[in-house]
Amino acid sequence: MLKSKKILAGLIFILAMTASAAFALSAPNAQHPVVQIVKNASPAVVNIDVEKKATQRISPFPFDDDPFFKHFFGDAFKDFTRSVPMKGRGSGFIVSKDGQILTNNHVVDGVDIIRVTLSDGKIYDARILGKDPTYDLAVIKIDVDNKDLPVLELGDSDLLEVGEGVVAIGNPYGLEQTVTTGVISAKNRSVHAQDVNFDGFLQTDAAINPGNSGGPLLNMDGKVIGINTAIIPYAQGICFAIPVNMAKEVMNDLVSFGKVKRGWLGVSIQNVTPEMAKLNNIKDLEGGVILGDVFKDSAAEKGGLKRGDIITHVNGEKVKDVNWFVQKIRTLAPSSETELKVIRRGKNLNIKIKLDERPDTADGRPAEIDSQDAKGESSKLLEKFGIEDVLELTANMRRKFKLKDNAVGLVIAGVTPNSPAFQAGVRSGDLLIEVNNHEIKNLNDLKQAVKSSDEFVILLIEREGSTSFVQIKASEK
Numbered sequence: 001m002l003k004s005k006k007i008l009a010g011l012i013f014i015l016a017m018t019a020s021a022a023f024a025l026s027a028p029n030a031q032h033p034v035v036q037i038v039k040n041a042s043p044a045v046v047n048i049d050v051e052k053k054a055t056q057r058i059s060p061f062p063f064d065d066d067p068f069f070k071h072f073f074g075d076a077f078k079d080f081t082r083s084v085p086m087k088g089r090g091s092g093f094i095v096s097k098d099g100q101i102l103t104n105n106h107v108v109d110g111v112d113i114i115r116v117t118l119s120d121g122k123i124y125d126a127r128i129l130g131k132d133p134t135y136d137l138a139v140i141k142i143d144v145d146n147k148d149l150p151v152l153e154l155g156d157s158d159l160l161e162v163g164e165g166v167v168a169i170g171n172p173y174g175l176e177q178t179v180t181t182g183v184i185s186a187k188n189r190s191v192h193a194q195d196v197n198f199d200g201f202l203q204t205d206a207a208i209n210p211g212n213s214g215g216p217l218l219n220m221d222g223k224v225i226g227i228n229t230a231i232i233p234y235a236q237g238i239c240f241a242i243p244v245n246m247a248k249e250v251m252n253d254l255v256s257f258g259k260v261k262r263g264w265l266g267v268s269i270q271n272v273t274p275e276m277a278k279l280n281n282i283k284d285l286e287g288g289v290i291l292g293d294v295f296k297d298s299a300a301e302k303g304g305l306k307r308g309d310i311i312t313h314v315n316g317e318k319v320k321d322v323n324w325f326v327q328k329i330r331t332l333a334p335s336s337e338t339e340l341k342v343i344r345r346g347k348n349l350n351i352k353i354k355l356d357e358r359p360d361t362a363d364g365r366p367a368e369i370d371s372q373d374a375k376g377e378s379s380k381l382l383e384k385f386g387i388e389d390v391l392e393l394t395a396n397m398r399r400k401f402k403l404k405d406n407a408v409g410l411v412i413a414g415v416t417p418n419s420p421a422f423q424a425g426v427r428s429g430d431l432l433i434e435v436n437n438h439e440i441k442n443l444n445d446l447k448q449a450v451k452s453s454d455e456f457v458i459l460l461i462e463r464e465g466s467t468s469f470v471q472i473k474a475s476e477k
Contacts, residue, residue, distance in 0.1 A: 044151055049088075092215065101142065105136045113125075185203040263333060265329050281346040296399070385457055387419075390443075434449075
């Protein structure tokens with residue numbers, strides 16, 4: 001009986017302590033740590049509204065496809081268009097007291113109007129200082145009288161541990177200053193799908209939705225450790241953020257030059273497998289990358305690198321893998337001298353190379369060709385079909401459009417929007433191989449091939465290693 005009373009008294013004491021603890025947690029002065037993080041960070045988080053003018057076809061006739069109207073009017077009614085605004089939303093955060101804001105490139109790329117709403121409700125027009133599609137980062141600027149705006153402190157994303165708590169603040173679906181929490185689910189994730197092509201993402205299960213793009217991902221010290229960027233729409237709790245250390249590396253370039261000046265070696269690489277190491281008589285090799293190709297006229301070729309070389313160190317730092325190597329070279333300035341430790345057929349070499357500036361677009365898509373950059377002879381023989389210019393191949397264009405050294409043909413340098421060529425799918429950067437079944441090696445071949453092509457032309461073009469025939473009808477004047 002006495003023993004039972006003692007046990008009962010112990011249980012009562014435990015329950016009392018539990019109740020006391022619960023009361024302490026619910027007391028007004030006891031706050032969850034996220035509450036203070038949000039209070040401190042929210043004033044520096046902004047909403048970004050963007051607008052882009054788009055052309056929309058309209059018909060002045062109520063019955064577009066009626067044969068009666070087509071008999072009298074043909075397709076003339078299809079020429080009526082109107083300009084309509086397309087709106088979008090994103091997030092960002094202030095990184096300087098005078099109004100510089102960091103966000104995603106895809107939030108502001110190609111838009112006509114950018115408006116920023118601060119946490120106090122004030123609205124400002126913004127302009128782009130610089131943007132970069134590789135890192136999907138952009139810096140925009142608002143002009144304010146008050147040069148003492150709240151600023152978020154940037155942390156160190158390299159110190160993050162998987163499982164560490166994080167807080168996201170943003171503008172999902174236009175719901176301003178929304179807060180979500182979670183943990184770092186993984187590091188160094190690679191995502192290559194649709195418009196996302198990135199290595200080194202932080203993965204988190206903190207809820208991130210459309211409109212969160214560009215907003216901060218904060219650690220439990222309230223410091224920015226990532227920029228929220230992407231989600232997997234058909235999954236739950238799988239979201240991605242750009243490590244803030246990458247943003248630190250590129251922000252100065254974005255502000256100073258409007259783009260990121262990235263170092264470029266001019267090689268294709270892959271991780272070294274045990275079989276490759278064995279073939280090269282290498283024992284106990286951890287990490288490293290092996291060169292598959294050395295591009296013509298690149299910094300790598302000029303510096304003496306060869307296919308099959310294994311790079312083990314960059315400026316004294318050990319090469320971990322392909323992702324590490326790519327990011328390391330990107331952080332180095334063009335024209336900087338870089339020292340590589342290389343193993344070539346079992347021999348150790350030290351090679352010094354002066355890096356180039358990366359010439360191709362970051363997302364891997366052909367860019368519009370700069371005529372000053374191309375330096376090739378050109379022709380406007382296909383202009384009536386909507387192809388503004390074609391250029392003879394140069395080493396620079398082979399490199400820029402990732403063409404093989406033995407590629408033969410002409411490069412299409414410009415396509416008129418909404419022209420027959422454009423509607424047929426021809427784009428700037430396509431390699432023109434044949435015209436009307438005539439192989440095209442130079443401009444003289446093109447001249448002979450289009451002699452009798454008044455009404456239509458059939459092209460064989462190559463894009464990203466795939467070829468296709470395209471039939472184009474000449475524009476009606």
